Amino acid sequence: MKQQTFSSLQTNWKYRYCHGGTLRKSSKGRRARPLSSKEPIHLVFKVNKTAVRGGLRTPRTFSLINSLLKKYSRKFYVRVEQHSIQNDHIHILLRGGKRSQMQSFFRVLAGQFAQRLTDTFDTKHEGEKIWKHRPFSRVVKGYRPYRIVRDYIQLNEREAQGRPYSKSRLRGLTQEQLTELWS
Template identity: 70%
Template sequence: MQKDFYQTANIHRYSYGGTLRRSSKGRGARPLSSKDPIHLVFKVNKLVVKKGLRSPRHFALMTALMKKYSLRFFVGVEQFSIQRDHVHILLRGSRRSNIQSFLRVVAGQFAQTLTDTFTERRDGPSVWLHRPFTRVVKGYRAYQTARNYIQLNEKEALGRPYSKTRLRGMTAEQLRELWT
């Protein structure tokens, strides 16, 4: 019984944001690491961004902002995938404050540019559906899984058919094919 409590208490130990904010488990401080990679997910509100993030304008804006602010805040973006309604980013940062600044500025600049509200406050629904979801990726196997997951999302955005089994049902040969 004691072991079950600790397993459920630690399941969200390295995660923060997204729908976790609705439960008490996601309301602590955002766990960030300067040693381990971080899987970051921004989820956009479809009511505000009607054409989706894969439209040429929004896609170019998001990639330009990631490139600009990753250089400014010394955050290495290892891999990213922009979907129609969300963005996956695998990143590393040297300092917690730099990672926090990157999260804040990229989300804010995208929302301000999209809604053209640099000087005044905008009424209406928010551009982002949830707070950014972050998960510290601990260990090599979890790192490989995160990289494969982001790559699979990118391939699906480019036209690969969606599969319910996703990564769990893939053979080693299919995983190699994913990266070609």
């Protein structure tokens, strides 16, 4: 009888390993950020398009993001396996050690990028917010989801470099498309 009462509870197992982004607006994303020192983490920073002129692919902004990623991944002992910078968002696949170091990496990377982009080190930024949402993170459990995320980030990078966009791109790629994607 007691076990049956627990089965009627609404749990969000689908979002157990996710945090941030648009989930923050609902009750699903309002708990501690799930982080793992063993599994990779897919991290997405979504930028407000009106706050950043020209997007994130402009040469100055692109090199700024790359240098900040390299600098703070070394400082906080986080290994960035793969990243893709789009016009309005950044995908990062990373692995980290301690939870506190990964949290510091997320916080410092977002803060430093916003400060350097708006040139507001000493004063408060008066314009629109740089980030649209809090960073979305998801712990990637298993090899198959890892491959899917890895291929998705690679596909995003190729599309940012000029590969034609296809609506059916997320339904799965053939083996020939995968070899073309990674070549």
